[in-house]
Amino acid sequence: MSDYSLPNEFDPIIHQPSRLSIMAVLAGCESADFVYLHQATGLTKGTLSKHLTKLETEGYIGITKSFKGSYPNTAVSLSPIGRKAFKKYRRQYKLFTQLVDSSKS
Amino acid sequence: MDLPVDLDALEKTTRKREFDDGLMDYAIGVIFLVLSLLAWFLFSPGGLRWYALALTNYHTLTMVGLLGLAALVITGPIGLRRLIEYLRISTIWKDSGFIKPLNRQTSWPLTVLSVAVALGMILYASWLMTVGKINVDSVLRTLVSSSGIATGIIYIGIGVSLNLRRYLTLGLAGVMISTLILFLTVSFSIAWLILGITWALLLFVSGTCALQHLLSLEKESPSE
Numbered sequence: 655m656s657d658y659s660l661p662n663e664f665d666p667i668i669h670q671p672s673r674l675s676i677m678a679v680l681a682g683c684e685s686a687d688f689v690y691l692h693q694a695t696g697l698t699k700g701t702l703s704k705h706l707t708k709l710e711t712e713g714y715i716g717i718t719k720s721f722k723g724s725y726p727n728t729a730v731s732l733s734p735i736g737r738k739a740f741k742k743y744r745r746q747y748k749l750f751t752q753l754v755d756s757s758k759s
Numbered sequence: 760m761d762l763p764v765d766l767d768a769l770e771k772t773t774r775k776r777e778f779d780d781g782l783m784d785y786a787i788g789v790i791f792l793v794l795s796l797l798a799w800f801l802f803s804p805g806g807l808r809w810y811a812l813a814l815t816n817y818h819t820l821t822m823v824g825l826l827g828l829a830a831l832v833i834t835g836p837i838g839l840r841r842l843i844e845y846l847r848i849s850t851i852w853k854d855s856g857f858i859k860p861l862n863r864q865t866s867w868p869l870t871v872l873s874v875a876v877a878l879g880m881i882l883y884a885s886w887l888m889t890v891g892k893i894n895v896d897s898v899l900r901t902l903v904s905s906s907g908i909a910t911g912i913i914y915i916g917i918g919v920s921l922n923l924r925r926y927l928t929l930g931l932a933g934v935m936i937s938t939l940i941l942f943l944t945v946s947f948s949i950a951w952l953i954l955g956i957t958w959a960l961l962l963f964v965s966g967t968c969a970l971q972h973l974l975s976l977e978k979e980s981p982s983e
Contacts, residue, residue, distance in 0.1 A: 671764050674764045674766070675764050675769060678764065678766040678769035678770050679769050679770070679772075679773050680773075681766075681770045681773075682769070682770040682771065682772070682773025682774040682776075682861070683773050683774070683776070683858040683859060683860055683861055684858075684859040684860065684861055684862060685858065685859040686773070686856065686857070686858040686859075687856050687857045687858070688856070689854075689855070689856030689857070690852075690855065690856025690857060690858055691856070692856070693855055693856055694769065694772065694773065694856075695769075722848055722857075727857075729857075729859070731859075744766065
């Protein structure tokens with residue numbers, strides 16, 4: 655149980671539900687555009703933008719703006735730090751839930 | 760105790776997106792078909808005779824042709840990938856958003872397992888030949904069969920990890936057909952042709968099923 659951490663040691667950047675959704679979607683691909691993230695997470699565009707900015711500030715994601723034809727396109731990807739942080743979060747949360755479930759039984 | 764967000768579901772849905780439209784199946788089917796036709800021609804008695812004649816009488820032209828063929832084999836998959844991207848950007852994913860799929864969809868253990876199975880089969884067949892149990896044709900057929908079985912294992916693995924029943928079925932069918940090749944008394948070149956054509960057919964069917972399903976879903980819920 656060397657990886658076990660108390661709940662208040664979970665990464666507070668990732669632990670927020672909206673940002674958690676974003677990280678989970680990005681973990682399943684190399685990059686996703688804003689349209690896909692908006693649909694997959696169910697967040698409003700404003701909320702999504704706000705959380706993307708936060709994640710980018712923390713260095714967990716990279717945002718690339720380009721054009722596909724004449725349409726602007728925003729591609730978002732997990733940074734190596736972000737991918738590592740998300741993997742760690744998942745591991746910690748899995749251990750935490752196992753501990754809680756085993757203490758109930 | 761559950762998170763407010765289903766992480767597995769979100770990640771898997773995104774990973775599956777690469778396979779939902781069936782385009783990857785078509786692309787890999789084309790690659791199987793082209794490579795098997797090439798292998799059939801190059802390893803057939805007629806093909807070998809033609810190659811020897813061409814090399815003797817038109818050496819430079821043949822070498823240029825072979826280099827061109829090698830370039831096509833290497834760049835072909837890249838070209839197909841670009842074509843798929845273009846089709847997705849312009850039509851299939853136009854309204855639902857674009858993702859760049861993961862560079863690796865298979866885990867390292869799965870890849871190692873499929874390679875180990877293939878190598879194991881080839882080594883075992885080679886040993887059987889050295890002790891006189893089977894002839895060289897059987898070893899060559901094992902090489903073909905093991906390639907198909909390794910591919911089948913990969914598809915079964917992807918099917919299990921992403922809950923894609925279509926790939927489970929494809930993988931199992933592919934493994935069965937590839938195993939049958941071991942027992943056919945056909946030449947090396949014909950074995951490659953059978954492998955390539957059957958895998959191509961399986962993949963085209965799989966791709967068509969996926970595309971039909973996707974189009975029917977879009978008909979039911981047209982984008983606003």
